[in-house]
Amino acid sequence: MNKNKESLHLSSPAINTHMNKRSQIWAAFRSAFPYTIPIFAGFLFLGIAYGIFMHSLGFSAIYPIIMSFMIFAGSMEFVAANFLLGAFNPMNALFLTLMVNARHLFYGISMLDKYRGTGKKKLYLIFGMCDESFSINYTANVPANVDKGWFMFFVTLLNHLYWVAGAAIGGIFGSYVKFNTEGLDFVMTALFIVIFIEQWMKEKKHYSALTGLGLSVASLILFGGNQFIIPAMLAILGVLTVLRKPLEKAEVSV
Amino acid sequence: MTMTMTQQMITIAMVVLGTMLTRFLPFMIFPSGKPTPKYVQYLGKVLPSAVIGLLVIYCLKDVSLLSGSHGIPELVGAAAVVLLHLWKKNMLLSIAGGTVVYMVLVQLVF
Known part of the structure; x- marks a missing residue:
């Protein structure tokens, strides 16, 4: 530069x-x-x-x-x-x-x-x-x-x-x-989407990314926009804990 | 405004305290001098992908599929970001392109 x-x-x-x-x-x-x-x-x-x-x-x-x-x-x-x-x-x-x-x-x-x-x-x-x-x-x-x-x-x-x-x-x-400026706030959403893709391309297995995305959507549907974060976090924590053994065998590449 | 200045300061201090607790707590529980438990190390490796997924959804949490524009501008904007990024792999281009698409949609189309 x-x-x-x-x-x-x-x-x-x-x-x-x-x-x-x-x-x-x-x-x-x-x-x-x-x-x-x-x-x-x-x-x-x-x-x-x-x-x-x-x-x-x-x-x-x-x-x-x-x-x-x-x-x-x-x-x-x-x-x-x-x-x-x-x-x-x-x-x-x-x-x-x-x-x-x-x-x-x-x-x-x-x-x-x-x-x-x-x-x-x-x-x-x-x-x-x-x-x-x-x-x-x-x-x-x-x-x-x-x-x-x-x-x-x-x-x-x-x-x-x-x-x-x-x-x-x-x-x-x-x-x-x-x-x-209507819609300019989408810049933050776009940023996280790009970071998500970058992270996705870096890893070999996508269990964690899919777990985060899927459980967040499910929690959003169940609990609504104002209350979905905590249930989503608990669910993510639970599922990733259960997946620990198989995931560690497949070695997480970060 | 019903609060006194002191009450306002206490309220702001509580928000600062709450925020800082959530940021500092992991570092206080697992200081860098001591070995971090294996389980926490594992979480440190797998959580980021999941939590970035959570952040994407968090940004879209107020989108209503059943009313208004049915989430179409968000879907098209997000698709633009993904396609641009897979094509050019240029972070700024993907973000700017997707945002412009979204702004045009919400300002001129919907």
């Missing part, structure tokens, strides 16, 4: 090691950024929608900015806005959040290994582990010469920035947006 990388390398060993570290970080940034471009579009749009939503509920721009920065879990922030409008019930807020965000538990279990050895960045990687950061960091083919820790750090950081920027723009300028 960028051809002036060579020009960064200068003489003197001291400068060289310093430059090496910097160019290493810069290389990680450059390979991470293209992966986040779809999220740039999606988060800016959704963030603006969220900011406008908060604006329409009568909250000043500082609310979407602080909430997008601190919570950084898209769907939950829309729900949190409703908490703020209702009666004060902190326990209810806590438990509903745990339910809506329970899927993060699966992300964490999947990232135990990948986040290992990332040093101080690990805390931030876990803090910012939203759906999009998780799925990119899990599936991306990081080039061998790029530092994986910094790569994942920049994916997470850029996504976080897009989301806060979107929420800020929406909260501040919400009432002026006129361009017809």
Whole structure:
């Protein structure tokens, strides 16, 4: 992408090691950024929608900015806005959040290994582990010469920035947006479909992918859009546990 | 707004706490210093494919097959993403192409 990388390398060993570290970080940034471009579009749009939503509920721009920065879990922030409008019930807020965000538990279990050895960045990687950061960091083919820790750090950081920027723009300028954005939110669906295909092509057996897809559809039909996640997760966990023996024999290729 | 500022801050703090619990819990239960149980290692390998499938469905959870546009724009948009991706294997092209198809459908056709 960028051809002036060579020009960064200068003489003197001291400068060289310093430059090496910097160019290493810069290389990680450059390979991470293209992966986040779809999220740039999606988060800016959704963030603006969220900011406008908060604006329409009568909250000043500082609310979407602080909430997008601190919570950084898209769907939950829309729900949190409703908490703020209702009666004060902190326990209810806590438990509903745990339910809506329970899927993060699966992300964490999947990232135990990948986040290992990332040093101080690990805390931030876990803090910012939203759906999009998780799925990119899990599936991306990081080039061998790029530092994986910094790569994942920049994916997470850029996504976080897009989301806060979107929420800020929406909260501040919400009432002026006129361009017809209907349907732009499909960018997130498209992203997950692409990641699903990429993951599909990487593995030899598709038990797990099909289990996830099939049981989620079944759970959605049975329990409806607002309550299907927890039953789907339990069913996935159950089926994958039962399939452990046969699957481990067929060795999972990831 | 019925809540005081303090109550609002507590409510937001609860949402932050809940979210962070779901993100940090696996790392606290299975710290990197200790060997992770075999069963959890197995889950770490097989869960991602399943949970990405769950995410795709999660994005489509509000689609109604029985009313409105019957999920046709979503189906066509998703098919466009899949076909583009199998054809060119270019992530940005597949996502942008599918999204444009979907936006045209919901804005101009349905």
